[in-house]
Amino acid sequence: MNEVSFSRTVKKVTFGAWSLDPKRQCIFDGEVERELEPLLFKILCYLIINNEQIITRQDLVDDVWCQNYVDDNAINRAMSELRKVLKSDRQRGVVVKTHYRKGYSFFPDAHIEYFDKKISIPEKEPIESIITTSADKPIRTSPLKVVMIILAFLIFGIIYTKLPSDYTKLTSSEADVKITKVNFSEQFLSWMTGKYTRVILSPNKALAVFSFIPRGQDHEVLVLKNLIDGSESKIGDKNLKYYPIGWSSDSNRIFYRLTSEGVCEVWQISTDFISYNSHLFDCQNGIKKGGGVGDGHFVYSKHDYRGRDQLSALTNRDLQTGEEFQISSPNLNSYGDEFLLYEKSLNAIFFERHLFDSVELYMTDPDGSNQSKLFESKNRIWSINYVKEGNKLVWFDNQKNELIEYSLSTKSVVQRVTLNEDKVYASHHPISIDEMLAVSYPFAQDIYRFNLDIKELESVIQDDEIQFSAIYAKNEFYFIKRYVGNNAIYRKKGAGENIRADFPSSNYRSIKFDEHSERFLLAYPERLEVYSKDFELLDTIFATGTIVSAEFLLEGRIGYIELSKEHLNSSVFIYSINEKQRHKMPLKHALWFDQYKDSVYIYLSSKDELSYFDSRTGDVVKTLSLPNTGEPHIFEIGNEQIFYSRGSKVFQVYDDEIELIKNLGAKQIFDMSYSSHENELIFSTVEEVENQLLKLLRP
Missing domain, CATH: 2.130.10.10 (YVTN repeat-like/Quinoprotein amine dehydrogenase)
Structure with a gap:
């Protein structure tokens, strides 16, 4: 597998008239700035990093799309769109070169500037001087290079055995899954009379925020529940609807949506409901899921992707400047991507790709690079939690009434716990494989x-x-x-x-x-x-x-x-x-x-x-x-x-x-x-x- 994305230490990459900002996923030629869609950004980075070889269509399928099969038309469209984006009044020359029946290559020389120093990608030999094996995989015949490759493999083999097991990519198998059926007990967490919706557990697992509609009312109140001492705090107004979206990564603040007669706003409030409560930005469509990522960034599921109101893509927003960039590229024949969790200790975002017939669980960096598909299911994954002990994820399958424990180390399901009760729960948020927050079916x-x-x-x-x-x-x-x-x-x-x-x-x-x-x-x-x-x-x-x-x-x-x-x-x-x-x-x-x-x-x-x-x-x-x-x-x-x-x-x-x-x-x-x-x-x-x-x- 070839490298797909740049290191976080890369500040910018210049080629031809263009300057690429990997963090913002933008290109700038001195006059024109263009934001790249995640797929086009990923292809461009892939071509630049592997500029010493011809990239075949199968390389793109394996390393960029990360799928077993991609239609040729999809690849053709993506490459055509990339070429259009890379053309400007200042950049008229070829950037991506096509090699008949072989693949593509990156044509201009690229220079990489790091945050602490500046280096250049070595000058490359003409692509035509590369010979291919019977598998049509380009290689070079330099003896020195062969020695270096062998040495690199030996070094990598030593390092690989020392890496934590979560870096090992294994095929998901459930042959050794522990399956049990258990009678879970129910404990009431609140005694208010009305309708409970949208429960979200804090990253430190000490708090829960939820939306509540009092009996006889139609406005929604934002309620914070302390799971340690049982206390509750709430904020509300009869003319407004409060809806929780997610948490800051340090569990100190809550993101919520405020709506009233066609107005939609995103706010952030401190957990004491006193010291901080600030409007962040207006929202055209109802934002439902998101969370704080790093310093001053908010990642959320943004609807109206490609003009479709029911199709969403993950978007990273700088809360200081208001600038946004897209970090996922869902298939148009789907419902899109839904934010699930940001885990600070891994610096990773987990999201659900909701297809028409199934869902896929993904893990990615906050900038959208290094996306990895972890799991496939016929049933929705509404929320997940990270359990540091054992490096595991936990979620609840409400179609099967089943808690699922997934190991990030082995990339597989390790335990399934089925609730014996034939009850239906909603807005569920697992704490661990042994306990879960939920509301009775609302x-x-x-x-x-x-x-x-x-x-x-x-x-x-x-x-x-x-x-x-x-x-x-x-x-x-x-x-x-x-x-x-x-x-x-x-x-x-x-x-x-x-x-x-x-x-x-x-x-x-x-x-x-x-x-x-x-x-x-x-x-x-x-x-x-x-x-x-x-x-x-x-x-x-x-x-x-x-x-x-x-x-x-x-x-x-x-x-x-x-x-x-x-x-x-x-x-x-x-x-x-x-x-x-x-x-x-x-x-x-x-x-x-x-x-x-x-x-x-x-x-x-x-x-x-x-x-x-x-x-x-x-x-x-x-x-x-x-x-x-x-x-x-x-x-x-x-x-x-x-x-x-x-x-x-x-x-x-x-x-x-x-x-x-x-x-x-x-x-x-x-x-x-x-x-x-x-x-x-x-x-x-x-x-x-x-x-x-x-x-x-x-x-």
Whole structure:
């Protein structure tokens, strides 16, 4: 593996007309300053550092992208963007040279200036004088160089055996994982009556900050809990909402968000709530996660990356100057990167990359260099904690009710502790593998029907269970209930009881029903299953990637979107159940897809645009830009009507306008379906309810 990033002692690198500032990830030619995206910055550094050799595409895949596979188009785009960035009125010459069927090389001489001294990269021989082995890996034939390489390997071998084990990169394996099931006890931490949300443990593990909504109120209060003596301090105002974002690395200050009628501000307050309370900067979108890093820097998840309100990237902000630079580069076919933790003793940031079908846990430096993928999971990693004893991370998988202990030394999971109780917790923050802060589940997830003719909302299901993806079929309501480890489908008729339907328990994400063919469609991450009205399995459609959306189209066909394994591209398919064949639609960046009329299809793109596609002409005939609110866009088509929900609001989409037809107030819509039986919409909703702040303890 080749070196990818510069040492922290490097002050700047000059080449051609450009001067590169590695800390700020900027280039400056005396007139023009440009901030580089993390990927382009990483490629540029990689080319400069390894300027004595041809860099192959596989080198870029292995060392820069750090993945098993990267599409050639992605590499082409990145190199093209880098070349554009490196051109200016003062820099007209070639910086990155292409070697036909071999790779790339850095052309100009580069000079490195350190904070204490200045040196130059040695003059390099012409690239053409380099010969290649059978593996097309460039090497030099100088005997002196061969001796030096051998000597370097011997020295490195000695040093390597002396390094701490956390520097050893091992493949994650769970063959020796310790697995136990334990009955944890619950301890109440606060006796206030209301709604507890967003609990964050301090780095020194002595304090916890959380947001609280008093009973009968709609404003949020910021509360600090001392976990040692049990005392509480709070700050609030009836016209404002306080929301904790994170901690300073020394546990002395809290970052929080203040919102009121469209105003969003980030503040920092001392833990005594008296000596310091200062406005830091305004925020356009709701910042949810972040933390203090080093001296005067704040790293947070910044939304609206590449113009997408639900896509976030990690951003490092200088609190003195207000300057920001991006330190992560998420895939556009994802939800982006979420800040989890800054660990001062490691000078490392941990973050979650939220893909459509899974998540990845990463570790990086505060400047975004030396990013390393640690772990992959099908379930979210909402928060983590670092345990210095043993050099371990701990987090809670709320889908499996499982505490997970991960060793940074061996790069593997070493212990899993499952909670025997079939309870659901939220806003969990582990202290160790033996104890955790959490709140009892703070939401009611209920199902409602909305009659479009009389504009009347009626409750269908209200209980303590977690249910979603509700549909109307065969004069009954069908919906999915979530259980720890698996889901199950239930049905309900009128005022009757909920009855388990004759579908298997599994990890399906949604259920659909086609009124004309009277068929059910179950969507899984990796396949689709079609059932008859009598629950007989008729067909299974397997995907090569991940299915992110599926709908019944006209004539009983199925339209679905599949994300490639590399999460680089999405493909739209139409499948005929009768012919057992599928064909691909020429649509790009689609997240949701359905048929509007005979030849007109509608799709939601990753650019937050709703587009109308005419299959007869092959053209997009109309595009609507959707508002940037940070809330998910949900669409449903029924009887040639287009419905759209965002948060608590429901709209009907006409040719040139979007009309509000219902506001559910405190209820947030996260799933919606249409039934022609009563010309109604069926909502799966979530609403905050009163709960408790808890500490879970292992006996």
